[in-house]
Amino acid sequence: DTGVSQDPRHKITKRGQNVTFRCDPISEHNRLYWYRQTLGQGPEFLTYFQNEAQLEKSRLLSDRFSAERPKGSFSTLEIQRTEQGDSAMYLCASSPRFAYEQYFGPGTRLTVT
Amino acid sequence: KNEVEQSPQNLTAQEGEFITINCSYSVGISALHWLQQHPGGGIVSLFMLSSGKKKHGRLIATINIQEKHSSLHITASHPRDSAVYICAVRLASQETSGSRLTFGEGTQLTVNP
Numbered sequence A: 001d002t003g004v005s006q007d008p009r010h011k012i013t014k015r016g017q018n019v020t021f022r023c024d025p026i027s028e029h030n031r032l033y034w035y036r037q038t039l040g041q042g043p044e045f046l047t048y049f050q051n052e053a054q055l056e057k058s059r060l061l062s063d064r065f066s067a068e069r070p071k072g073s074f075s076t077l078e079i080q081r082t083e084q085g086d087s088a089m090y091l092c093a094s095s096p097r098f099a100y101e102q103y104f105g106p107g108t109r110l111t112v113t
Numbered sequence B: 001k002n003e004v005e006q007s008p009q010n011l012t013a014q015e016g017e018f019i020t021i022n023c024s025y026s027v028g029i030s031a032l033h034w035l036q037q038h039p040g041g042g043i044v045s046l047f048m049l050s051s052g053k054k055k056h057g058r059l060i061a062t063i064n065i066q067e068k069h070s071s072l073h074i075t076a077s078h079p080r081d082s083a084v085y086i087c088a089v090r091l092a093s094q095e096t097s098g099s100r101l102t103f104g105e106g107t108q109l110t111v112n113p
Helices: none
Strands: A005-007 A010-013 A019-024 A031-037 A044-050 A053-057 A065-068 A075-079 A088-095 A108-112 B004-007 B010-014 B019-025 B029-037 B043-049 B052-056 B059-064 B069-074 B083-091 B101-103 B107-112
Touching: A005 A088, A010 A019, A019 A088, A019 A108, A031 A075, A031 B101, A044 A065, A044 A075, A044 B101, A075 A088, B004 B083, B010 B019, B019 B029, B019 B083, B019 B107, B029 B069, B043 B052, B043 B059, B043 B069, B069 B083
Parallel strands: A010 A108, B010 B107
Antiparallel strands: A005 A019, A019 A075, A031 A044, A031 A088, A044 A053, A065 A075, A088 A108, B004 B019, B019 B069, B029 B043, B029 B083, B052 B059, B059 B069, B083 B101, B083 B107
8 A cells, every 4th residue: 555654543542641643654755744633623734744844833733742754754743641632533644746636644533531 | 714614514415416515715725625534534635626627527626716616516426425525725825835735624425325
């Protein structure tokens, strides 16, 4: 499968715990996006990488959230001290250089209990 | 008011019916995307358009830039078309800064046999 992959697909955690999600974009896609989607809503932008540089962060991304893309390939999104309001689907998408089509991964569904 | 508004929020149709989903936006855009999301979360891009009309199989997407409005049509609808359809825009201001998407809340389509 050469699409965008995300791991894990589901995560259940207790409030206060830290969680980390991984996204592997399509090979050679230089742009990578993280979005969050709560039930019944459309996705909301969280952050964007071009190669390894994090170029934009949403105000939704509080200081408990951090994202990295260390070698310009896969990316991780970490949430520290999770809260129930963090329960959502976390979506990753990637785009090739010079094109604007975004290819989405299957998402990681986070449930904070 | 959201920058991207979709209507209706929910739509139930009988197999074979012609379906229209509408999207209005209030900002300058460089492109509009129609996306399909099935239960479980995976998002598939259906169309990306900046003017006129595109057709793929039974799906047709149109956009009127002057009126800031787009429609997605499904002809001869089928139960397998049941999904959430999401309109998303790439803001004109994003042209040089990453091209992240701003999403509508989605339209839940159910097609009954």
